[in-house]
Amino acid sequence: MKIRVGVLYGGKTTEHEVSIITAVQAMEHLNLDKYEVIPMYLTKENEMYTGEPLKEIEIYREPELLKRYCKNVVCYNRNGALVLQSKNGLFKKIVKEVDIVIPCVHGYNMEDGNVQGMLDLFGVPYTGSDIYGCTVGQDKVFQKQILKENGISVPKYTWFYDNDYEQDDAKIIEDIKKIGLPVVVKPARQGSSIGIGVAKTEEELKNAIEEAIKYDDKILVEELIPNMVELNCSVLGSNAYCEASCIEQVMGKDEILSFNDKYIGSGAKKGIAGKMGASKGMLSSDRVIPAEIPEKLTNDIMETSKKAFKALGASGCVRIDYLYDKKAKKYYVNELNTIPGSLAFYLWTPLNKEYDELLDDMINIAVKRYKKKLRKTTSFTSNILQNFGGLKGTKGLKGKLR
Numbered sequence: 001m002k003i004r005v006g007v008l009y010g011g012k013t014t015e016h017e018v019s020i021i022t023a024v025q026a027m028e029h030l031n032l033d034k035y036e037v038i039p040m041y042l043t044k045e046n047e048m049y050t051g052e053p054l055k056e057i058e059i060y061r062e063p064e065l066l067k068r069y070c071k072n073v074v075c076y077n078r079n080g081a082l083v084l085q086s087k088n089g090l091f092k093k094i095v096k097e098v099d100i101v102i103p104c105v106h107g108y109n110m111e112d113g114n115v116q117g118m119l120d121l122f123g124v125p126y127t128g129s130d131i132y133g134c135t136v137g138q139d140k141v142f143q144k145q146i147l148k149e150n151g152i153s154v155p156k157y158t159w160f161y162d163n164d165y166e167q168d169d170a171k172i173i174e175d176i177k178k179i180g181l182p183v184v185v186k187p188a189r190q191g192s193s194i195g196i197g198v199a200k201t202e203e204e205l206k207n208a209i210e211e212a213i214k215y216d217d218k219i220l221v222e223e224l225i226p227n228m229v230e231l232n233c234s235v236l237g238s239n240a241y242c243e244a245s246c247i248e249q250v251m252g253k254d255e256i257l258s259f260n261d262k263y264i265g266s267g268a269k270k271g272i273a274g275k276m277g278a279s280k281g282m283l284s285s286d287r288v289i290p291a292e293i294p295e296k297l298t299n300d301i302m303e304t305s306k307k308a309f310k311a312l313g314a315s316g317c318v319r320i321d322y323l324y325d326k327k328a329k330k331y332y333v334n335e336l337n338t339i340p341g342s343l344a345f346y347l348w349t350p351l352n353k354e355y356d357e358l359l360d361d362m363i364n365i366a367v368k369r370y371k372k373k374l375r376k377t378t379s380f381t382s383n384i385l386q387n388f389g390g391l392k393g394t395k396g397l398k399g400k401l402r
Contacts, residue, residue, distance in 0.1 A: 002036045005363070006082065006098035008105060008115065010042040014194050014215065015107030020060055022342055023104035027055050029345075029355040038096045040084070041070075042105075048073050050084055050096055071095050075122065082124040100363060101126040103339060108189050108216065111339050112138035125370035127362040128316035129338045136312050137338035140188050140220050143312060150311040152304060153332045155323065157222035159188060162213045169206075176205060182224040185209055187216030198224060227327040230334075231291055233301055234344040235309040236317045236358070238365050242309050244302035245347035249291035289350055297324075301331060312336055315369060316362050319344040 009023035039054035051070030053059045073084040082098040113134040119126045136142045141159045156179050165172050182200040185208035195215035197208035212219050234245035305320045319340035324331040345355040
């Protein structure tokens, strides 16, 4: 009997379309001899749809066609499986049942632990990091604080909330100047380089902050590493064992790797409106794999990647992005992506791990974590309220409980 794999993607996020690309790629590469692939597409209004047409990239160009030919469903747990039940119509019926979920969601509201918390409540296994790892993975400030505590180099940084800036922008600007311009300004909990800007002057800094505040109320500002080369490494595993992929060098056309470099550059001009071959996701970036860097640097980054993976509580397949000062010969962890674009499969193919094998590994890791979690104590049979004497002010309540 095939394992029923739900691929969950889309949702109310600025990275909605990027998520579609990642999901369609994954559905195309899952081994159909082992798995029944079930799309679980969330619209931008968080309405869930399922159906075979969702496996084709073209359907997303016409939302009305999607709604006509696919089933609008809700989900709940029934006998240990995640059930997708039709939402509309007089008679509600079960459309599909799912044994395990592959979240291919990206960005704030989706990748930050919300989806993982929902799947935990449904009691279904899922690939990737759990709610804790995803929360840390989405918040770049949390990441830097934890990495620094574990002796892992990060760029100099400061952070603040939008209301802090509104109350005393002069103080915030002065704190940033202590780092030294130029700086990079980022929404702390967005991805895909959305809302990020480089500021070389105070005026550019104010403009960059105003732009970042459009996307998040928590803002990160960090030094712009000079003589910078961007390097990425993927890690696959769990807190018991993990391995690092080969390293890539990303050749962005902008000063920092931008959304345009990642998804709208050469190789992705048709975007999700084109054929599957044109929907390359992160593959649209110009890159060198493996990176043309010294062997010692390669080994050091691989070891640092595994250390960061464990420190941040990650699981499954992640991508860790680095900033390398080629003149000072020093590297810094920029951020960890818990659900990287295209699931970072292209960093494993040079090591002879094809995309279908990577997905197999992710599923196996998820099943092992799920079984281990079932062995943990999560509740007690005793009822501590049974002989509880009560609290002040509960006199009236006693009568209501009879």
